[in-house]
Amino acid sequence: MASNCPHCKDRSLNHSRIEADLPALSCDGCGGSLLSLLAYRHWRESQPAQVHTDADAADAPLTEVKDTSIALCCPKCQHFMTKFRVSADARNQIDLCVHCDEAWLDRGEWQLLDRLALAGKLTQVFTQPWQNRVRSTEAERRAEQRWSERLGEHYERALQTREWLRDNPDAREILAYVNQVRDDIPL
Ligand SMILES: [Zn+2]
Ligand SMILES: [Zn+2]
Structure with missing residues (x-):
């Protein structure tokens, strides 16, 4: 038929x-x-x-x-x-x-x-794992897009810094150092 x-x-x-x-x-x-x-x-x-x-x-x-x-x-x-x-x-x-x-x-x-x-x-x-992966990749991209809008011109540099820290064995130390600047930022 x-x-x-x-x-x-x-x-x-x-x-x-x-x-x-x-x-x-x-x-x-x-x-x-x-x-x-x-x-x-x-x-x-x-x-x-x-x-x-x-x-x-x-x-x-x-x-x-x-x-x-x-x-x-x-x-x-x-x-x-x-x-x-x-x-x-x-x-x-x-x-x-x-x-x-x-x-x-x-x-x-x-x-x-x-x-x-x-x-x-x-x-x-x-398969479910494949479909889950498509959805989570999309969710990550949406979140990234929101950050890009929030940070505007600073986004590229912030992204590079984040990626640099991600695999850096001294990331905690570096962040502790950088974080000191918080006390100087007016609310
Ligand atoms: Zn059928
Ligand atoms: Zn047709």
């Missing part, structure tokens, strides 16, 4: 390949692909240990990436798919049907994974 595109709904999915030896079902309308994690794991195991180096990834051309923000229904079982953030560096979310183990990649999302050197780690993206 032909499955329809979860995005376009009235278009059927056709057999395609997102890599030479990685089959998927794709939609000619929106360019999205339904990827079976079973097929993905099979493909992953046939790849060398490192699919791409980070350097390769940075050079890869970035095609236009679409991202579906609305909830999608799995083309196979019609259950709602679950959205997973890929990385703190990309707003994109990949939809996964947890019943069928089928992932929906919007147009360009496979290339995006490739570019972020995550093409070999797709199944890790769907």
Whole structure:
């Protein structure tokens, strides 16, 4: 039975390949692909240990990436798919049907994974530790952004000083010394 595109709904999915030896079902309308994690794991195991180096990834051309923000229904079982953030560096979310183990990649999302050197780690993206890490990285960045706004022109220097102290075995002594200035600062 032909499955329809979860995005376009009235278009059927056709057999395609997102890599030479990685089959998927794709939609000619929106360019999205339904990827079976079973097929993905099979493909992953046939790849060398490192699919791409980070350097390769940075050079890869970035095609236009679409991202579906609305909830999608799995083309196979019609259950709602679950959205997973890929990385703190990309707003994109990949939809996964947890019943069928089928992932929906919007147009360009496979290339995006490739570019972020995550093409070999797709199944890790769907784990709680991965999702927690994306969230904590984002929280750290927001906190850093607030500090940057508070400190303004002093931020760069404060950041450098903090990083210098972070790995400094004498950091406590240095801070004790620097802290003396507190008594001289008017409230
Ligand atoms: Zn479509
Ligand atoms: Zn399903």
